[in-house]
Amino acid sequence: xxxQRSSDLGPPRQRQIAFDTVTSEASKNPVCIxxxxxxxxxxxxxxxxxxxxxxxxxxxxxxIGPSGCGKSSLLRCLNRMNxxxxxxxxxxxxxxxxxxxxxxxxxxxxxxxxxxxxxxKSNPFPQSxxxxxxxxxxxxxxxxxxxxxxxxxxxxxAALWDEVRDRLGxxxxxxxxxxQQRLCIARAVAVEPEVLLMDEPAxxxxxxxxxxxxxxxxxxxxxxxxxxxxHHMQQAxxxxxxxxxxxxxxxxxxxxxxxxxxxxxxxxxxxxVTGRFS
Amino acid sequence: xxxxIPAWLFPRLTGAVAWALAGxxxxxxxxxxxxxxxxxxxxxxxxxxxRASNPLDPRSVHLAPxxxxxxxxxxLMSLAVIPMGILTAVYLAEYAPSGSRxxxxxxxxxxxxxxxxxxxxxxxxxxxxxxxxxxGLDRWTGDLASPVWGRPALLWASLTMALMTLPVxxxxxxxxxxxxxxxxxxxxxxxxxxxxxxxxxILLPNALPGMATGVILAIGRASGEVVPLLFTGAAVATQxxxxxxxxxxxxxxxxxxxxxxxxxxxxxxPLLLASVWALVFLSLLLNAGAAILRSRATPAAPDRL
Numbered sequence: 001x002x003x004q005r006s007s008d009l010g011p012p013r014q015r016q017i018a019f020d021t022v023t024s025e026a027s028k029n030p031v032c033i034x035x036x037x038x039x040x041x042x043x044x045x046x047x048x049x050x051x052x053x054x055x056x057x058x059x060x061x062x063x064i065g066p067s068g069c070g071k072s073s074l075l076r077c078l079n080r081m082n083x084x085x086x087x088x089x090x091x092x093x094x095x096x097x098x099x100x101x102x103x104x105x106x107x108x109x110x111x112x113x114x115x116x117x118x119x120x121k122s123n124p125f126p127q128s129x130x131x132x133x134x135x136x137x138x139x140x141x142x143x144x145x146x147x148x149x150x151x152x153x154x155x156x157x158a159a160l161w162d163e164v165r166d167r168l169g170x171x172x173x174x175x176x177x178x179x180q181q182r183l184c185i186a187r188a189v190a191v192e193p194e195v196l197l198m199d200e201p202a203x204x205x206x207x208x209x210x211x212x213x214x215x216x217x218x219x220x221x222x223x224x225x226x227x228x229x230x231h232h233m234q235q236a237x238x239x240x241x242x243x244x245x246x247x248x249x250x251x252x253x254x255x256x257x258x259x260x261x262x263x264x265x266x267x268x269x270x271x272x273v274t275g276r277f278s
Numbered sequence: 279x280x281x282x283i284p285a286w287l288f289p290r291l292t293g294a295v296a297w298a299l300a301g302x303x304x305x306x307x308x309x310x311x312x313x314x315x316x317x318x319x320x321x322x323x324x325x326x327x328x329r330a331s332n333p334l335d336p337r338s339v340h341l342a343p344x345x346x347x348x349x350x351x352x353x354l355m356s357l358a359v360i361p362m363g364i365l366t367a368v369y370l371a372e373y374a375p376s377g378s379r380x381x382x383x384x385x386x387x388x389x390x391x392x393x394x395x396x397x398x399x400x401x402x403x404x405x406x407x408x409x410x411x412x413x414g415l416d417r418w419t420g421d422l423a424s425p426v427w428g429r430p431a432l433l434w435a436s437l438t439m440a441l442m443t444l445p446v447x448x449x450x451x452x453x454x455x456x457x458x459x460x461x462x463x464x465x466x467x468x469x470x471x472x473x474x475x476x477x478x479x480i481l482l483p484n485a486l487p488g489m490a491t492g493v494i495l496a497i498g499r500a501s502g503e504v505v506p507l508l509f510t511g512a513a514v515a516t517q518x519x520x521x522x523x524x525x526x527x528x529x530x531x532x533x534x535x536x537x538x539x540x541x542x543x544x545x546x547x548p549l550l551l552a553s554v555w556a557l558v559f560l561s562l563l564l565n566a567g568a569a570i571l572r573s574r575a576t577p578a579a580p581d582r583l
Contacts, residue, residue, distance in 0.1 A: 116469075
């Protein structure tokens with residue numbers, strides 16, 4: 001199942017990228033994720049073209065762009081979930097908290113505990129609410145009263161505790177769609193990662209649930225570095241500090257969110273954020 | 279041409295065939311029950327007193343020891359086939375490189391095993407388990423004059439049956455493992471689970487109903503199967519002891535013997551009818567169990583996306 005990773009097979013193609021457009025000079029926060037000339041191929045198809053991006057700590061960075069532009073591929077590079085897809089090749093590098101993610105020596109299970117992921121479609125395990133949140137903790141060897149405490153605190157962090165405190169033993173699939181997604185966030189947060197990757201976390205939810213997820217993301221921003229893929233312009237504008245626009249595998253522009261939406265430098269960005277193409 | 283077939287024809291034709299079959303099955307069950315009913319007294323189950331069975335007198339044989347023998351060989355078979363089948367299926371579903379020749383060959387061999395006639399399994403059991411394994415054990419323990427293991431016995435019959443039902447368990451388990459949602463797998467991996475943790479904590483628990491269905495179907499097939507037992511250890515009557523290296527009494531075998539080789543068909547008729555009834559209801563029970571597990575295997579909670 002795990003694809004052979006062979007980052008050294010990428011064509012030796014170095015494109016010059018203007019670094020002044022990729023560093024977010026707006027942020028005072030230290031750098032958390034540093035992506036450098038990252039290219040990615042699915043078999044013969046190139047999905048990312050020498051993307052460079054700096055993600056500051058404890059901020060929300062939104063990745064926007066039309067479908068198939070490589071947003072999710074970029075996200076999956078950061079916790080090596082791309083390893084699961086056969087035929088993936090990566091060149092260039094990315095560092096999370098100074099650790100080279102693409103390094104073959106890196107312990108991917110440890111990496112994934114530091115870089116949590118929330119998926120578009122909520123995917124709770126068909127087990128109790130408690131067992132869902134406890135999953136990551138248990139495989140890390142946590143048990144007993146410590147486990148209970150950490151599950152409770154993760155549920156509180158995900159703003160779900162008040163709704164499920166009396167339903168901890170109930171099957172998670174009985175929760176509503178929005179609750180399920182917050183449960184998945186609680187499950188990711190429980191192992192205390194540094195980074196949360198969110199792949200369109202609210203796109204399959206009703207407006208009320210979207211609102212609650214967005215409130216939650218605003219709160220989580222205080223403690224986690226969040227990298228979020230979204231198709232929803234307003235959501236990116238509302239939530240993120242920094243926005244990166246990807247188009248056909250290329251990182252076209254990255255800047256403070258207000259600037260991306262008010263005075264984008266690249267005409268493609270302007271066309272996209274004003275809805276001229278999608 | 280097709281347009282000229284009236285619209286009512288196919289619904290009625292297919293319905294008629296299906297319901298005719300259902301009627302046949304129901305009348306079979308009902309008929310057997312009616313015929314066996316007078317012979318299902320308490321005495322038919324346990325006998326008037328605990329005297330040893332006399333092979334020449336069917337009236338001295340009772341249902342209880344037959345059921346015990348069948349249960350014992352089925353239980354032993356399960357002990358062998360469940361781990362073997364699950365391990366094979368886990369390899370095929372999880373570890374064998376997908377699309378590889380080795381995995382394809384293995385799958386093909388499992389299918390071949392499923393297609394082998396039961397009489398061949400019987401002969402193989404006799405040759406391999408009784409002759410090679412049992413005989414080997416006897417040679418090893420150095421007692422060739424009076425074989426302890428190298429003769430048809432409960433253990434060898436059970437292992438032969440395990441081999442015969444292995445494909446059912448392998449196919450059902452592999453199918454169940456593959457049908458665990460990819461989302462769950464991905465969710466577990468994203469939380470830092472290793473491959474083994476994904477298997478043990480996500481795949482196997484969620485595949486459990488499907489695996490149990492396969493095991494019950496295997497037990498259902500084996501419990502009513504006679505042919506391999508002819509060679510590997512069933513007996514018309516025993517001293518009542520149940521040992522791994524002894525012959526054993528068996529419900530299905532008894533039905534076969536009483537209906538084809540009874541010296542006194544009139545005298546053996548009550549026991550035959552009672553045995554047939556017990557066999558039919560055993561298989562009904564096992565199939566009902568499999569059906570219940572299958573219905574549990576489908577997601578219980580409504581999809582609320």
